[in-house]
Amino acid sequence: MISVRDALGRGPRGPAEEEAYPPERVGDAVYYTSRQEHEDLTVVVKRFPHRAPRDPATPFVLVHGLGVSSRYFHPLAAELARRGPVFLLDLPGYGAAPDPRRDVTLEDHADAVAAMLRTSGIARPVLVGHSMGANVVSLVAERDPAVTDRLVLLAPTLAPGLRTPARAIGRLMADGLREPPRVLGIAATDYLVRCGAPYLLRQLPHLLADRLEDRMPRLAARVLVVDGDRDPIVPNEWISELAARAVDGDARLVRGPHVIMHTDPIATAGHILEFADASAGAAP
DSSP states (O other): OOOOOHHHHOOOOOOOOGGGGGOEETTTTTEEEEEEETEEEEEEEEEOOOTTTTTTTOOOEEOOOOOGGGGGHHHHHHHTTTTSSEEEEEOTTSSSSSOOOOOOOOOHHHHHHHHHHHTOOOOOOEEEEEHHHHHHHHHHHHHOOOOOOOEEEESSOGGGGGGGGGHHHHHHHHHHHSSSSHHHHHHHEEEEEOOHHHHHHHHHHHHHHHHHHHHHHGOSEEEEEEEEEEEEEOHHHHHHHHHHHSSTTTEEEEESSSSSSSSSHHHHHHHHHHHHHHHHHHOO
């Protein structure tokens, strides 16, 4: 019997090549979906091919936040694909990835991302994480500095004063009043059905316990931190502090609340591309 989660996109277990899924479109960009299994965890990968293949290509890997999925990255991915191939992940237990049926830590998610990079042969990408995804990609970069020399943290969570369930949920509710309807629709189905409240609530303590600020000075990669100027979840001073703690960090603001990939995808992509180009030029 097909469950409600599966009917709404919660995928089966085990690996599957891109041929198992029909191609899909975001505007004039096309993407291809596959599944990878790493030990007992499954990730779903969406690949946006480089839209100008004769130009030099920079690969981008985008990792989503708590409770949601890769769907909210689609506008940003379509923009970045003009410069290089883009890979979106549904982390274990999120989006179309199956329920892992066990507790999954941030370190487990980081291991799954690192395994996906190895399996896919993605060399030195620009790693981009949004919200909790920023915690995950920073763990990947800290554990293996050879993975990337360019790290982008979009609206990274959570500032020290907000690391309680009540404060985090309160800020999330406040953000819901500022997000466009499209984002609210994605969040509602991802939170309540595709991820599900029980798994989300088991994941929250891992995020609240993580001290991203302590990791920043240990990152060998150059770091760009970007946030929306109306984000109630991430105070603007927090992104400045994180950038200052990095060995080589910079902070930028774009228009909008927390999900800046929808409210200002063009400006967000512009900052990422400018950072990627400058970092590549500065690399030894």
